[in-house]
Amino acid sequence: MKLKKNFIIKPVLKSKNKDEIDEKHSDWLELLFDLIFVAAVSQVTLNLSDNYDLISFLKLIPLFFVIWWGWIGQTYYLDRFSTDDILIRIITMMQIIVVAALVLNIKHALTTSEAGFVTAYSVLRFILVIEYLWVGKKLPEAKPLTDHYTKGFFIAGCIWLSSAFIPNPYNFIVWIVALAIDILTPLTAGEVHVKFPPHPTHLPERFGLFTIIVIGEAIASIVVTMSQVKLDILTGCIGFMGLIISFTLWWGYFEEANGAEERVRERGERIAKYHLWLYSHFPLMLGIVGTAVGIEHLIYLPVHDTPYDSMLLCISLVTAFISLSLIFISSISWKRCIDKELFIYRMPHYIVIVLILITGFLGSFIPEYVIIFIITILSIINCVISLREPPEKVCKLKL
Numbered sequence: 001m002k003l004k005k006n007f008i009i010k011p012v013l014k015s016k017n018k019d020e021i022d023e024k025h026s027d028w029l030e031l032l033f034d035l036i037f038v039a040a041v042s043q044v045t046l047n048l049s050d051n052y053d054l055i056s057f058l059k060l061i062p063l064f065f066v067i068w069w070g071w072i073g074q075t076y077y078l079d080r081f082s083t084d085d086i087l088i089r090i091i092t093m094m095q096i097i098v099v100a101a102l103v104l105n106i107k108h109a110l111t112t113s114e115a116g117f118v119t120a121y122s123v124l125r126f127i128l129v130i131e132y133l134w135v136g137k138k139l140p141e142a143k144p145l146t147d148h149y150t151k152g153f154f155i156a157g158c159i160w161l162s163s164a165f166i167p168n169p170y171n172f173i174v175w176i177v178a179l180a181i182d183i184l185t186p187l188t189a190g191e192v193h194v195k196f197p198p199h200p201t202h203l204p205e206r207f208g209l210f211t212i213i214v215i216g217e218a219i220a221s222i223v224v225t226m227s228q229v230k231l232d233i234l235t236g237c238i239g240f241m242g243l244i245i246s247f248t249l250w251w252g253y254f255e256e257a258n259g260a261e262e263r264v265r266e267r268g269e270r271i272a273k274y275h276l277w278l279y280s281h282f283p284l285m286l287g288i289v290g291t292a293v294g295i296e297h298l299i300y301l302p303v304h305d306t307p308y309d310s311m312l313l314c315i316s317l318v319t320a321f322i323s324l325s326l327i328f329i330s331s332i333s334w335k336r337c338i339d340k341e342l343f344i345y346r347m348p349h350y351i352v353i354v355l356i357l358i359t360g361f362l363g364s365f366i367p368e369y370v371i372i373f374i375i376t377i378l379s380i381i382n383c384v385i386s387l388r389e390p391p392e393k394v395c396k397l398k399l
Helices: 028-050 054-081 086-104 114-138 140-165 171-187 202-228 233-256 271-279 281-300 308-329 340-360 368-385
Strands: none
Touching: 028 054, 028 086, 028 202, 028 281, 054 086, 054 114, 054 140, 054 171, 054 202, 054 281, 054 308, 086 114, 114 140, 114 171, 140 171, 202 233, 202 281, 233 281, 233 308, 233 368, 271 281, 271 308, 281 308, 281 368, 308 340, 308 368, 340 368
């Protein structure tokens, strides 16, 4: 019996000639893969909602990074070597199941279920290692990249797995080592990234879609929270302002920073800026989640006795806006990024960030619903000033 789809298709390297690169967009398999991370982001948000304080926020960082990094690994693989065959669908489904196991262990990942959490994540890394081994076997010209990733991610996966057998709190030292190797593996690839660049439009599109997922989860959490409380004018206004802030974050990413625009391939040889674009997305995601949870808390309790909620809310929003600035900076020439014209052009955005941060420290003096009103106005202002046409000197900074 003839199958209507091939079981295995040999991966093919993309042409390095920009004019010969085929147009590529996210396919249905990639979108399905993204959906499991909706559950992951949702669970992380619930963890922070239970205890919205600085300590809980700091505990959230490694867990959220592991989730984000797991998504990054498969996303880069599919961008470079994806084939439309049955095998890749089976492998992706396996990864979805593993991520589901990861999600089930997030809630108590730092206490009672750390073994389940790290085991699920290490399996996710091992699956990625197998994929790169397969590509290296079928594409000898890609072995410099696949061998580098295989060694780094395999070592990291083994260290992650070993931490499941180490008692708390010493296992977290092993986590740090494993995480460092995970991060350093692509960072130390150097010129290999230039030889095997990601797709110029597909990868930014994937990051844009994941950003929308996180913002969408923020919007959903705000709406759900509003449905669970007795709405009055005050809580309704807070929810409405929370939705506006979420929209301004979407606006900031796609309009101000142009985060999903074609940029990665064009700047592939400038490894530092490529990494800045990549890693700036993590604090952006973290800031979006922290902001959403802070708004939820204000909806539940619009008048608090403690100012710390509003402070953490503003810090989260500032983190997101700073990340947007870094993503913008990754698209300009660093040799002239201290140019006076550029500094003047970006100054209004920096002022907005400083004012939001200052607002966070006013929680002891003014009600928190006033705090969210102020930062909503500042977020809208940030959108408005992003509509300005850059002056000629700033335009020339673009590569």
